[in-house]
Amino acid sequence: MENEEWDLITAWISSTGSHLSQYMSSHLRPTEKSNEVRQLYFIDATNSFPLQQFQNLIPYNGEDENKRIYDNIRIITCLELGELAMVLNKIIQSIQLNKIKRQKNTTTQSEKPKEGNLNILIVVNGLETMFRNTRFKENVEVTHSVLRMALLKLRILSNERNGYHLRSLVLFPLEEMKNLSTKQLKRLKSSSNRGQNDGSSVGDYVCKYYVDRVIIM
Amino acid sequence: MSMGISLSQFIVEKQLPLSSGISGLDDLLNGGFQRRSIYEIFGTPGIGKTRFGIQLVDNFLSSDDDNINGQDNGEKSVLWIETHRPISDNFISRNINHNNHTDTKQTTQDENIFKIRITKYTELLYFFRRQLSKKIKEETKDDEDHDDNDTSHIKKRGYELIIIDGFSQIINDHIQILLNRGYQETSIHETKCNHLILLMTWMTKYIHSHNGTIILLNDSMNTSYQQLDLSSMENDFEVIEDGSNFFVKSWFGGMTNQNSKEETLGRNSIPSRSYSESYTHNNNNSTTGNNKRTPLRRNNVQVLKSSLIANSAMGPKDFKWEIFLKKRIGFFWNWLNDTDANTDKKSKFERCRLAIIFDLNNDHDSSNRSSPEPSNTPLSQQRQGLLKRNNRQEPQQGHIDTLKNSFEKCAKFAYCEVTNTFVSVGNSGNNLNIGVKKRRRLDNVNGDYNMLRSLTTTNSITNATTTIPSTLGQITGTCETLKGGNVSNLIPIEVTQQEQEQEQESSQKSNKKLTDNGLEWTTLSEQGNNKGVNICKDPREETTIQIGKGTMVEDDENDIIYDSEA
Numbered sequence: 186m187e188n189e190e191w192d193l194i195t196a197w198i199s200s201t202g203s204h205l206s207q208y209m210s211s212h213l214r215p216t217e218k219s220n221e222v223r224q225l226y227f228i229d230a231t232n233s234f235p236l237q238q239f240q241n242l243i244p245y246n247g248e249d250e251n252k253r254i255y256d257n258i259r260i261i262t263c264l265e266l267g268e269l270a271m272v273l274n275k276i277i278q279s280i281q282l283n284k285i286k287r288q289k290n291t292t293t294q295s296e297k298p299k300e301g302n303l304n305i306l307i308v309v310n311g312l313e314t315m316f317r318n319t320r321f322k323e324n325v326e327v328t329h330s331v332l333r334m335a336l337l338k339l340r341i342l343s344n345e346r347n348g349y350h351l352r353s354l355v356l357f358p359l360e361e362m363k364n365l366s367t368k369q370l371k372r373l374k375s376s377s378n379r380g381q382n383d384g385s386s387v388g389d390y391v392c393k394y395y396v397d398r399v400i401i402m
Numbered sequence: 403m404s405m406g407i408s409l410s411q412f413i414v415e416k417q418l419p420l421s422s423g424i425s426g427l428d429d430l431l432n433g434g435f436q437r438r439s440i441y442e443i444f445g446t447p448g449i450g451k452t453r454f455g456i457q458l459v460d461n462f463l464s465s466d467d468d469n470i471n472g473q474d475n476g477e478k479s480v481l482w483i484e485t486h487r488p489i490s491d492n493f494i495s496r497n498i499n500h501n502n503h504t505d506t507k508q509t510t511q512d513e514n515i516f517k518i519r520i521t522k523y524t525e526l527l528y529f530f531r532r533q534l535s536k537k538i539k540e541e542t543k544d545d546e547d548h549d550d551n552d553t554s555h556i557k558k559r560g561y562e563l564i565i566i567d568g569f570s571q572i573i574n575d576h577i578q579i580l581l582n583r584g585y586q587e588t589s590i591h592e593t594k595c596n597h598l599i600l601l602m603t604w605m606t607k608y609i610h611s612h613n614g615t616i617i618l619l620n621d622s623m624n625t626s627y628q629q630l631d632l633s634s635m636e637n638d639f640e641v642i643e644d645g646s647n648f649f650v651k652s653w654f655g656g657m658t659n660q661n662s663k664e665e666t667l668g669r670n671s672i673p674s675r676s677y678s679e680s681y682t683h684n685n686n687n688s689t690t691g692n693n694k695r696t697p698l699r700r701n702n703v704q705v706l707k708s709s710l711i712a713n714s715a716m717g718p719k720d721f722k723w724e725i726f727l728k729k730r731i732g733f734f735w736n737w738l739n740d741t742d743a744n745t746d747k748k749s750k751f752e753r754c755r756l757a758i759i760f761d762l763n764n765d766h767d768s769s770n771r772s773s774p775e776p777s778n779t780p781l782s783q784q785r786q787g788l789l790k791r792n793n794r795q796e797p798q799q800g801h802i803d804t805l806k807n808s809f810e811k812c813a814k815f816a817y818c819e820v821t822n823t824f825v826s827v828g829n830s831g832n833n834l835n836i837g838v839k840k841r842r843r844l845d846n847v848n849g850d851y852n853m854l855r856s857l858t859t860t861n862s863i864t865n866a867t868t869t870i871p872s873t874l875g876q877i878t879g880t881c882e883t884l885k886g887g888n889v890s891n892l893i894p895i896e897v898t899q900q901e902q903e904q905e906q907e908s909s910q911k912s913n914k915k916l917t918d919n920g921l922e923w924t925t926l927s928e929q930g931n932n933k934g935v936n937i938c939k940d941p942r943e944e945t946t947i948q949i950g951k952g953t954m955v956e957d958d959e960n961d962i963i964y965d966s967e968a
Contacts, residue, residue: 232438261406275405318603360721
């Protein structure tokens with residue numbers, strides 16, 4: 186599926202490294218729209234970028250095309266929601282800078298800028314860890330507020346189509362999905378003997394209120 | 403707050419992984435211990451965790467191929483954090499293999515090893531926070547202050563390898579302190595997870611800022627607690643996507659009725675049982691032809707786990723902090739050589755260690771998982787195939803693959819007294835092969851013995867091979883509980899009906915003790931020269947190994963006999 190066909194924010198449950206790298210590589214490979222710059226921001230709470238699987242798909246062998254792909258991937262470590270918010274701000278700034286640059290080029294070369302020049306995919310892994318770490322420092326209200334703001338920023342960024350195209354992918358482990366009401370997960374949950382009901386997890390909350398689509402592998 | 407680094411920069415700056423010196427283990431770890439990662443190593447006492455840590459220190463300091471950024475060995479620094487088991491100041495440098503080093507290099511290495519003692523959780527937490535705050539301060543005044551003395555330089559670089567010997571003991575003590583303070587036992591697991599998340603967050607921050615590696619050397623504990631793993635449970639089902647209903651077959655059905663094994667997912671109950679338990683039960687019923695709907699009996703199989711998990715705060719939420727671990731490696735005992743029971747009766751057997759690598763993040767290759775791509779096979783054929791498979795008596799290959807995936811990879815290694823290092827030996831690699839020797843007897847090691855027997859009756863050595871790792875861990879765990887020592891010498895065997903009858907007759911003469919399933923321990927009338935200490939005679943090496951109470955020897959008929967009263 187092309188990146189354009191994905192929803193604004195998608196939650197991917199129980200993704201494996203090979204599947205994720207497959208999707209990321211398909212996003213980053215240049216298409217017929219040769220002017221499009223495809224970028225990937227991998228925001229992670231741990232060191233979990235599937236480097237080996239990704240290198241199997243796109244080898245880092247010095248070819249210009251592959252090197253450009255590797256240059257366009259940024260790996261960012263975030264362990265708290267505050268850091269995530271700052272990273273999102275920086276992404277907004279870089280988008281604005283890119284926009285200004287293109288406008289300058291347009292005025293000098295008197296060409297009309299083409300839509301979708303910047304195609305960005307943001308992958309957020311470990312949101313639940315960031316939430317917990319923030320919870321250690323802040324109270325519940327503040328933590329929830331920071332989480333909401335971060336997710337809203339993602340949505341606002343994705344909604345704007347002013348010279349760029351942005352999609353977000355939020356990764357969650359299956360264990361985070363306690364109350365998700367899909368048939369398969371519901372059955373799995375009811376058949377398990379955990380018997381614990383200690384509230385919604387971050388994954389449940391985000392999937393219920395902030396994502397457009399949930400993918401379960 | 404930077405915007406991270408680009409992947410190309412990450413690859414260029416990426417340093418070579420730290421070699422363990424065990425080639426088989428390095429291969430399984432993609433070259434060794436990776437930077438910016440936390441690894442956990444657990445094992446029984448005496449298996450060599452500390453020595454392995456020292457070997458890592460040695461390899462780290464002596465590696466010359468780690469100079470991607472132009473740093474030399476003098477800039478490397480290692481921190482050894484000892485906990486409740488203090489070691490002497492020069493213990494590490496004494497045990498480092500100095501054979502191949504010049505005097506200058508040896509001195510440099512010794513100077514770069516730092517050791518501190520931390521016995522409390524809060525101390526450890528404070529240590530990492532302080533190290534990070536120091537790093538931030540140094541970075542802010544980096545341009546102003548150019549003090550070039552060596553100590554400050556090391557402080558600035560930070561420790562690139564940190565080994566915490568006995569990390570689990572700190573956590574267990576912390577849990578005990580919390581319980582003594584009045585924490586409720588119902589919430590202690592949640593508290594443990596939260597505190598581990600907090601600590602490991604700082605650890606992760608530290609290793610990311612210093613491009614370092616942290617190795618946690620932990621004890622192991624026996625537990626019969628079955629941690630429910632939803633992700634692996636998902637793999638136990640075969641799902642046909644027909645748009646409306648899911649037809650599911652489970653090997654772990656709550657009832658064992660062969661005529662109606664196929665159940666919909668909704669009616670299927672998934673007990674919190676280990677693979678081996680459920681698997682064993684299904685196979686036992688299939689071999690005996692029992693078609694009655696009998697409820698599964700829960701076997702409390704003792705399994706050796708890391709004492710970071712198996713402690714007084716056990717629970718189902720350990721995945722919350724396990725995401726910070728790159729890999730968990732378990733050290734177990736094993737035989738050095740794979741043997742054929744019938745031909746190698748008189749062979750000498752030697753022990754070795756076995757490292758089993760647990761993939762915590764389900765990041766293994768997904769080739770064995772159900773493909774997201776829709777199948778081209780018509781639905782009716784799929785269902786027919788499913789029905790056929792359900793009526794089979796032998797285990798499915800797909801299920802064996804699932805079992806195989808539950809334990810990832812393993813590598814054998816042994817201690818070489820010539821070089822004073824651990825080296826890779828035997829059949830290192832993905833498959834663990836253990837010869838199942840016939841006509842040997844073993845105490846009732848719950849379901850795993852039966853699982854082995856059922857696997858061997860299908861004459862499928864591949865199946866037996868793939869499930870051995872789980873068996874090994876459980877056998878080791880069970881026996882250690884009983885006897886408190888090294889028990890990998892126990893090898894499961896089959897007992898025929900005729901042999902059982904013969905042994906029952908002879909047991910009346912030799913005071914033998916019968917157990918369930920036709921297995922037995924024979925009580926010896928006397929043991930010579932054990933001086934009150936119970937001695938286990940290794941049945942293969944013909945040497946004695948002390949394993950605590952009880953005596954286990956091999957008689958003339960190659961049967962293992964056990965004296966519990968000695």
